[in-house]
Amino acid sequence: MSGARGRRALIALPVGALLAVTTACGGDDSDDKSGKKQGGKAGGQSEAVVAIAPKNGARDVATSGALKITASKGKLSSVEVKDAKGRKVPGKIAAGGARWIPDRHLGAKTTYTVNAVAKDSEGREAAEHASFTTLVPKNTFLGQFTPEDGSTVGVGMPVSLRFNRGITAPEAVEKAVRVTASPSVPIEGHWFGNDRLDFRPEQYWKPGTKVTLQMDLDGVEGRPGVYGEQTKTVTFTIGRSQVSVVDAKSKKMTVKRDGKTIKTIPITSGAPGTETYNGQMVISEKHPVTRMNGETVGFGGEYDIKDVPHAMRLSTSGTFIHGNYWAGAGTFGSVNASHGCVGLRDLRGGGDNGTPGAWFFKESIIGDVVVVKNSEDTTIQPGNGLNGWNMSWAEWKK
Numbered sequence: 001m002s003g004a005r006g007r008r009a010l011i012a013l014p015v016g017a018l019l020a021v022t023t024a025c026g027g028d029d030s031d032d033k034s035g036k037k038q039g040g041k042a043g044g045q046s047e048a049v050v051a052i053a054p055k056n057g058a059r060d061v062a063t064s065g066a067l068k069i070t071a072s073k074g075k076l077s078s079v080e081v082k083d084a085k086g087r088k089v090p091g092k093i094a095a096g097g098a099r100w101i102p103d104r105h106l107g108a109k110t111t112y113t114v115n116a117v118a119k120d121s122e123g124r125e126a127a128e129h130a131s132f133t134t135l136v137p138k139n140t141f142l143g144q145f146t147p148e149d150g151s152t153v154g155v156g157m158p159v160s161l162r163f164n165r166g167i168t169a170p171e172a173v174e175k176a177v178r179v180t181a182s183p184s185v186p187i188e189g190h191w192f193g194n195d196r197l198d199f200r201p202e203q204y205w206k207p208g209t210k211v212t213l214q215m216d217l218d219g220v221e222g223r224p225g226v227y228g229e230q231t232k233t234v235t236f237t238i239g240r241s242q243v244s245v246v247d248a249k250s251k252k253m254t255v256k257r258d259g260k261t262i263k264t265i266p267i268t269s270g271a272p273g274t275e276t277y278n279g280q281m282v283i284s285e286k287h288p289v290t291r292m293n294g295e296t297v298g299f300g301g302e303y304d305i306k307d308v309p310h311a312m313r314l315s316t317s318g319t320f321i322h323g324n325y326w327a328g329a330g331t332f333g334s335v336n337a338s339h340g341c342v343g344l345r346d347l348r349g350g351g352d353n354g355t356p357g358a359w360f361f362k363e364s365i366i367g368d369v370v371v372v373k374n375s376e377d378t379t380i381q382p383g384n385g386l387n388g389w390n391m392s393w394a395e396w397k398k
Contacts, residue, residue, distance in 0.1 A: 046124035048074025050116050056130035063108055063134050063219035063227065064172070069100040071118035074126065076100055079116045083107065105176065108219040108227055109136045134219065137227035141165035143177075143197075143215060146284070146386070147366060149234040155204040155241045156282040157367030158386055159213050166194040168223040173197065176228065178214040181205070188397050192383035202393045204369065207258065209238040242368045244360075246321075246342050248276055249374035251333050253342070255360070262363075265356045266333025268324065270340040275377035277340070281314035282386040283321075283368045286361065289350045292320075309350030310361035314342075314370055315385040321370055323350065323357025332356075342372070 053068040054061045061067075069079055075097025081089040089112070091102040097118070106112065113131045120126070143161040147153045159179050167173050170191055179187045179199040183206070189199045205211070212235045217228025244255045248269045255263045270276035290311045293304045309323035323346025324331075324338075331337055332345045346357030369389070382388045388396060 044124070046074065046120045046126040048072070048118040048120040048124070048126040050076070050118045050126055050128035052114050052116060052128050052130040054130075054132045056132070058132040060135045061132050063106040064221060067102055067106065069114065069116050071098060074118040074120040076116060076118045077125070079114070081112055081114050084111050104216065105172070105219050106134050107231075108134055108229065110134050110219075137229070139226040140229045141167070141222050141226050143217060143228070143230060145213060145215070145234055147236050150236065152237045152239045152365065154283065154365050154367030154369065155207065155238055155243070156280070156369035156386070156389060157205070157238070158282070158388055159199040159211065160386055161197045163195045163197075163222070165223060165226055168194065169221060170194070170197075172220050173217070173222050173228070176216045176220045178216075180212050182210045185209070190388060190391070190396050196383070198386070198388050200388055200396070204241070204243075204389075205238040207238055207241050211236050211238065239365060242364065244368070244370050246276070246370060246372045247374050248336060248372060248376075251336065255363070263359070265344060265360065268327060268331050268338055268343040269336045269372070269375060270377065271337050272376070274339045275336075276338070276342060276372050276375045277315065277319060277377050277380035278372050278375045279379040280387060280389040281319065281370050281372065281380060282389070283312045283314065283364055283366055283370065284386050285313035286364070286366060287311045288361070307349045309346045309348065310344070310357040312361065312364060313385070315380060315387065317384050319380070319385070321360070323347070323355065323361070342370070
């Protein structure tokens with residue numbers, strides 16, 4: 001009886017179901033359980049094999065070196081890697097179609113999808129799909145940037161990044177930072193120690209130049225187990241050209257605007273034993289009024305001056321060009337009497353008071369250049385402040 005029932009069940013199978021079974025046996029282009037998809041010209045399955053690493057569903061994936069897409073018995077024809085927001089990872093097919101290479105690292109704690117297609121010698125396609133999630137960093141680093149986004153600065157302003165952790169993989173970090181200019185000019189980076197990276201062109205920027213800093217540090221392993229977390233774009237504009245030349249011997253400063261002298265100011269510079277550095281120095285800070293204490297720069301209790309007007313920093317070690325209210329008017333232009341700074345006649349507390357110190361402060365912006373010459377001291381070190389202009393272009397590019 002069971003055999004008879006079985007035969008009757010087979011005979012009674014509806015025509016639609018029979019067609020469905022026939023279609024299923026013939027196959028279609030739907031994904032199989034592994035995520036693979038096969039298709040192409042008539043004549044059989046593609047011989048091409050696409051391999052994706054990391055495997056589908058992988059987690060805690062490294063941001064560099066882990067993503068590998070290859071083809072065997074065929075050539076890759078298209079590869080798309082993108083994150084959950086649809087942003088594509090740039091890359092290129094290489095080695096005659098045998099592999100795909102990403103142009104950059106991946107972001108941290110990000111899910112990516114991969115769709116890759118290869119063709120065999122008959123043009124038949126084989127496709128592979130995978131998704132994976134990158135690691136969540138336990139330790140991170142940040143880059144503090146100068147100048148500020150949207151600012152207008154002088155022609156001497158470099159792009160400077162100061163990292164809060166020492167970098168032991170400088171090439172990886174530098175590859176993730178891009179500085180461009182319009183109009184275009186060659187720009188190179190230079191490391192000062194392991195925590196500071198500056199960028200500059202060979203000569204001072206041209207007035208009106210638009211400069212863009214792009215930081216793509218998210219996922220960059222700057223030192224073992226320490227990853228960047230910034231993706232940011234900063235733009236700034238180069239203003240007019242102002243380069244002021246301080247002559248420590250004649251005790252005068254010539255202020256040039258766009259190549260033309262606009263003012264000559266009597267100054268006082270460093271006294272014997274505390275001479276002012278020679279060299280090209282960039283104004284990095286402006287303070288309408290400040291306090292200057294010798295203990296902060298290695299002079300012990302030699303001085304502690306309150307209400308110093310119109311102070312502009314020229315070096316990290318404490319060199320300023322500033323207003324001076326405590327020296328007699330006859331000092332300026334005749335005696336070098338400072339502890340290394342450049343002093344201009346001024347009034348206590350600053351303000352727009354019409355003095356040489358007030359005038360120069362008003363006419364200066366961050367990034368302007370002050371050049372000191374004919375001092376008995378050495379040339380300032382390039383990393384002491386934003387003063388990389390004291391290196392030749394060949395030295396800078398090393």
